[in-house]
Amino acid sequence: MFTVGIDLGTTTSVVAYIEDGAPKIVEVDGGKITTPSVVSYVGGQPIVGREAILNGNSSAPLFSMKRLMGSDEKVAGKNAVEVSADILSHLKRITEAKVGKQIDSAIITVPAHFSDLQRTATKQAASIAGIKVLRLINEPTAAALAFGIDKNKNGVFAVYDFGGGTFDFSVLRLVDGIFQVLATGGDNYLGGDDIDNKIAEYNFQKQGINKKELSEKDMIAAHLVSKLMKEQLGESDSVHKKYIYDGQEFDFELTADLLEKFAEELIRKTLDISTQVLKDAKIHSIDGVVLAGGMTKSPLVKRVVRDFFKTQIYDDLNPEAVVAVGAAIQADGIVTKNKNLLLIDVVPLTLGIETVGGAVDKIIHRNTPIPIVEKREYTTYQDNQTGIKFRVVQGERALAKDCRSLATFELSGIPPMPAGMPRVIVEFGVDVNGLLNLKAYEKTLGISQTITVEPSSGLSNDEMISILQKAFENAEVDAEKSKEITIQIECERMLKFWDSLLNDLPEQAHNEAEQKLGELSNALKKKDFTEIVKLKTILENIYGQYLDDIISARLSGKAISDIQEKQLCK
């Protein structure tokens, strides 16, 4: 049984697994732990990760599609579910190649604050990618798990998870291998991406660049430059990068003061949410705050968090890996039936039914432990009414129109009776994945109905079936094609890609790569597969370690050798 934990992030994804009792992270691109959650399509075929960012032959790459999970919105004709499925397929493939085993099952993490629709969409993506989902678990809970196992601590801890797209805050009680979530809260549209937008916006204005004239690729480059400046600022006062557009060079900048200004409102929001969650958890004090998410690497964020919580801050686990590691620990725990590890999570958002006046009848309150089932009785308000319509909503607001609508359904076939006579029971169940199941029945006569919550946005069941069929057919075609042909096609593509990057490599690597590319080209002609596979690995290692630098250098129009010299001088 090979099981993994997958952190399918807005900006980066990570896969981890347990080997001989210790967590291992799947290394990609010659030693990196993260795969950018970026996809571009070349002739309809998905390319994922660093290659997607660099591949000049593709249409504009798709970034941060997780932000659109559970919505109908399409970008370049692609739904977030399809793009996520392509990322997951890629992660599955590289993991299997690296570890040499087929993935039997996986835990996929989702932001704690993800709604039912967003969770369903994530499950759909996994099933399109052919991954059996053992469970969906919440990202901050996973981070707490990794922390708790690593540090072997008891007490009440909070997880402050500030990622690229989302913010989550959870409070957990840790007692002897039990991880009990006491309360959770967050914002699905609050992340590093929003700061990148502000940095780009500032520089457009300062340089007098008219945003409307930018092509999609120019826009992406500007955001990437902004993101890089944010990540590289660290403790220094300012960072400058060249931004090239329309053959002209612009000086993009980010200073510590500017970052503070751009991040201020977002950070304040994270602290407001944290305060609310601490209140909801009804505890007097916490023993520490665990940091997760790439944004917590920023010294600014770290400082604010430290000042605010006035308690021990745990930042020694890599905040980019901690979620995947926690997911791997839980996946392993389930598969090996580990009795000493138990996770009790909660419902993140209140579930209810819209009442006649447009208010919400709250049925399952947020922070209720899962799994849970709640019932409510309703009746007719007109004589001889034969059906009752229900609208299921999720959210904390008082009015249904301000909450997210999950589903509408009607219990019909009620025999004519005076108003108030029928007793219609609606049963809400939330399972361990945080997914909602609905049932409705008339108690006196026994008319019943089980409602599958078909997302009122995102992929419909029909769309899902057709995509699955396609994926299934492709899998069959793939199985027919011998493994060798697949490798041949992939290496031919890689050859072109690597060739296009040759001049970006520093001299020594350049020479080595050039020679190996020649050998690969020969091996491909001769169809010498042992040699092809060998060379592919060597080249992946040569290029892998430079890909991030190449991305950075290309964006600021520098040769990578300059960057490396500078780094040496430092």
Place this chain on the structure above:
Amino acid sequence: MECKESRNYFEFFDVPASFNVDEAALTLAYLRKQQQLHADGDVDDAETTFLNSAYKTLSNPISRGEYFLKLQGIDIDAMPTEAAIEMFELREQYDALQNDEDREHFQLELEKKNELTIEKLKETSDLSEFAKIFCVLRFINSFLEKVRTDVYSRD
């Protein structure tokens, strides 16, 4: 299924059947049961669901009070007149508030009142008196819920 649901929650957790429940003891009993179920291997979803429902019912003062009164076979009484007037006045005060700061302040005061009423209930052994005060608590609580939602929905 029916039989499971009719189990007495207090007995299930082995805590005295009283509104004045020792919350730490309750949580400990809950976690033990969770661990027990988990250790028994295949976690029966229905059993875990029952456990979660029972814990949730007893850990929240409102649902605990309702459950306690139901066990005693007592219907929740109407609110005593003075209390009803006081509550009515509270609502009027709240509706007249103009800004967020005042609302937040009001919320804090109401939270305090809520806590005090809970404490008072814990010390009330006379059942009919208990039912009356509980009625006040229920009102304060649903009012508080509204105030909290207003403050929460501010942005």
